[in-house]
Amino acid sequence: MNIPVEAYFILSTLLFFIGVYGFVARKNLISILMSVELVLNAANINFVVANRFLYPEFMEGHIYSLFVIAIAAAETAVAISIIINVYRQKRNIDAKSINELKY
Amino acid sequence: MEYLTASNIIFFILAAAILLFGILTVTSTKILRAATYLFFTLFSIAGLYLQLSYEFLAAVQLSVYAGGIVILIVFAILLIKGLGEDKEINLGQRRIMGLVAAIVGSFTCAITIIKFGFMPEYEIATEMAKSVDMKLIGTTLMGTEKFEYLLPFEAASILLLACIVGSIAIATKSKEVNK
Numbered sequence: 001m002n003i004p005v006e007a008y009f010i011l012s013t014l015l016f017f018i019g020v021y022g023f024v025a026r027k028n029l030i031s032i033l034m035s036v037e038l039v040l041n042a043a044n045i046n047f048v049v050a051n052r053f054l055y056p057e058f059m060e061g062h063i064y065s066l067f068v069i070a071i072a073a074a075e076t077a078v079a080i081s082i083i084i085n086v087y088r089q090k091r092n093i094d095a096k097s098i099n100e101l102k103y
Numbered sequence: 104m105e106y107l108t109a110s111n112i113i114f115f116i117l118a119a120a121i122l123l124f125g126i127l128t129v130t131s132t133k134i135l136r137a138a139t140y141l142f143f144t145l146f147s148i149a150g151l152y153l154q155l156s157y158e159f160l161a162a163v164q165l166s167v168y169a170g171g172i173v174i175l176i177v178f179a180i181l182l183i184k185g186l187g188e189d190k191e192i193n194l195g196q197r198r199i200m201g202l203v204a205a206i207v208g209s210f211t212c213a214i215t216i217i218k219f220g221f222m223p224e225y226e227i228a229t230e231m232a233k234s235v236d237m238k239l240i241g242t243t244l245m246g247t248e249k250f251e252y253l254l255p256f257e258a259a260s261i262l263l264l265a266c267i268v269g270s271i272a273i274a275t276k277s278k279e280v281n282k
Contacts, residue, residue: 003114009216011118015125015144017209022129024201030179031134034141037172038125041148052155059235062160063243063252069167070259074266076172080179081270087183088276 008049016042029083029093033076040072113154120147135180142173156234 015038022035044065051061087093124147127140145168152161247253 003111005221006216007114007118010213011121013209013212013216014122017205017212018122018125018129020208021201021205024204025198026129027197028134030176030183031129031137034137034176035129037141037168038128038144041145041168045148045151048152048155048157048160052157056233058250059239059243060250062157062235062240065160066163066244067252067255067259069163071262073167073171074262076175077266077270078273080175081274083179084182084274093183 005049005053008045008053012042012045012049015045027095029086029095029098030080032095033079033083037072037076040068044068110154114151117147117150117154120144121151135177138173138176138180141176142169145169145173158234159237159240 019035019038019042022038023032026032026035047061047065047068049061051059055061083093086098090097121144124140124143128137128144131137131140145164149161149164149169152158152164243251244256245251245253
């Protein structure tokens, strides 16, 4: 008896919605960034599992997850530099305090 | 008892770890602890990739996510003063909104996945899954034929260059802000 493919998909669904909950409920910019990482990882699990279970002779899902990881790293670097800049100007990093484009 | 093969037990342990540490990541009031739980979540996901015998992807996950992104987040937390506690985490309305969105969404998606009915031959034995050849990954990333990905690879390198320049330009102190 092996693990069915649905188990992996439900695992990634739950991880995705944990990330969605954190994205809505937290007010700190860094916590929101961490929730986005959870969402990206859920998408990655979906790519990898679909590749392994449905089309094991190809490797498109594998390559796509590599690109997702690279882009997530780039996104985190830029987001953290923006957060540090916001902290320098406002002295806090609440999501609510950032409601204007030009300071 | 036929469920209790070694790979199934490993899958259940990994799934429980991913979900538990994921929930702790979004509910922990101390933000440094949340970053640590995020690290454990990413670590367990790397274990899941290893179980599916994608060794290279697991190594990339560990080195880029666990080694790079979490360290970057921890640095940012330590650089920003007064982040010890996320005091208004108990913000009632947004929390209820998030809970409703998460529960409704996950039920909808889970019911859709279960009802879709994937064919039973998709239950491959994970211990029989072949690991991907390292040479094949290299030629796939650097080739220009069909199903080969040189152009996205180069685009990703340009994106990383733009990110380096952009984050330095954004985070550099400007004079008029400091006064």
